[in-house]
Amino acid sequence: MQQLVPYLSGKPHPDGTRLYNIQPCVRTVDIEEIGDERHLSLFEMMGHRSLGDYFKKEALEWTIEFLTNWLGIPLENLGYGIFGGYTHHRQDIIPLDNIAKDTLIALGIPAHKIKAIPMCHNQKCDNFR
Secondary structure, three states: OHHHHHHHOOOOOOOOOEEEEEEEEEOOOOHHHEOEOOOOOEEEEEEEEEOOOOOHHHHHHHHHHHHHHHOOOOHHHOOEEEEEEEEEOOEEEEOOOHHHHHHHHHOOOOHHHEEEEEEOEOOEOOOOO
8 A cells, every 4th residue: 555655645646546556465374274266375466546537347347358358368267256245243244346246247247257255354254155
């Protein structure tokens, strides 16, 4: 978030309203569990930030366009993760991201390719959609 300090301080960002970053990440919290599809040790996170210029719908449209048209990855080879909400003691605190889900479906993504991944409390999830 350091790169967003000017914006978060209420000033215009010197690089404009559309930013991106790439950062290598090492995950060690559950290093003993490395090897399955949910436990990675080293990966790169790529992100884009809109400082009031566009929102989720446009970001999803552009991401799918980039992956399929520019990189040539077939749409049927992609899977999609969305925020699955936050439930604590069986009470919904933050809802499932239906905007992302509905946008992806409108872009032709089959619902079975969209996985809602919930925010977990103390590494345990009350539900997994």
